[in-house]
Amino acid sequence: MTGSDERQTRIAAINRTIAGKILPRMPEPGNWPTVIPGLILYRRDWNYLSENCFYPPAITAVIQGQRNSFLGEREYHYEEGECLVHSVDVPSVNYYTKATPEKPFLSVSLQVDRYLAARFAREIPPVSATGAEPETPENISIAGIDIDVLEAFSRLVALLDDPRSIPFLAPLIIEEIHFRMLTGRQGKLLRQVNTAGTRGNRIARAVMWLREHYREPLQVEVLAQTVNMAPSTFYRHFREITLLSPLQYQKQLRLHEAQRLILVEKQYVSTAALAVGYENIKQFSREYKRFFGEPPSASTTRARKTFFGPV
DSSP states (O other), rough: HHHHHHHHHHHHHHHHHHHHHHHHGOOEEEEEOOOOTTTTEEEESTTTTTEEEESEEEEEEESSEEEEETTTEEEEEEEETEEEESOOOOOEEEEEEEESSSSSSEEEEOOOOHHHHHHHHHSOSSSSSSSSOOOOOOOOOEEEEEEEHHHHHHHHHHGOOOGGGGGHHHHHHHHHHHHHHHTTTTTHHHHHHHTTHHHHHHHHHHHHHHHHTTTOOOOHHHHHHHHOOOHHHHHHHHHHHSSSSSHHHHHHHHOOOOHHHHHHHOOOOOHHHHHOOOOOOOHHHHHHHHHHHHHHHHHSSOOOOOOOOOO
């Protein structure tokens, strides 16, 4: 058996262990937050289920199955044994190509702790022998997961069966995962977004502002000034990283939150529209239908067949 075969065998064994621990905690498809801060379990049961999602920066281990994601015009494919890293909050359209009730798609996701990522980015020298590495506009990275990272995820999931140990051991394992990711093959992406002054860090700060203030009227020039960038430079880099203009990004934030209010909190369409910053209900309905493929009134009556990441 070659070294590559041994690695795949080991990863498959760890994934089976993780699957055995998380499946009983997910009796049906959905996103399942846990008592460990930032740790979320995902289950999907149907092939080609399509969903519009907004996911926060996270490190995700795919435990079983396959998923495709569209970010703008870019398509990403990832499957069991791979690790997905989001560096900034980005909207995506996902579908699953290997998922059945008997063998669902499973993944385990840990939201990036910006404090930890920034601390390690500051204290640990870049892998490159030449020092600082050139930035890239990528906001997502997919690679074969390091066994050390997967084993750390396995130990973190195992703590769910030992709640008394969570306050003492979970922070240590979460710190280990961040350390291993920052020093591993996908560390560059996390480093450039969490290092003060970099282009990626400035756009990440702008994204955080938008997520907190998406209900307010947006002045791109003022937002650019907030992160110390010229408006034209800010606009270009924002679009490179998020694949959307600032206004498009704000609109999608509003629409996703409105959909959540309608589907989950059972709010009236007009109430949801006003809550996310729309003053014209007809305009809201047009943009909602254009984005989700159905009018908001239809969302209030149909069975919920999609699952949404946090907004």
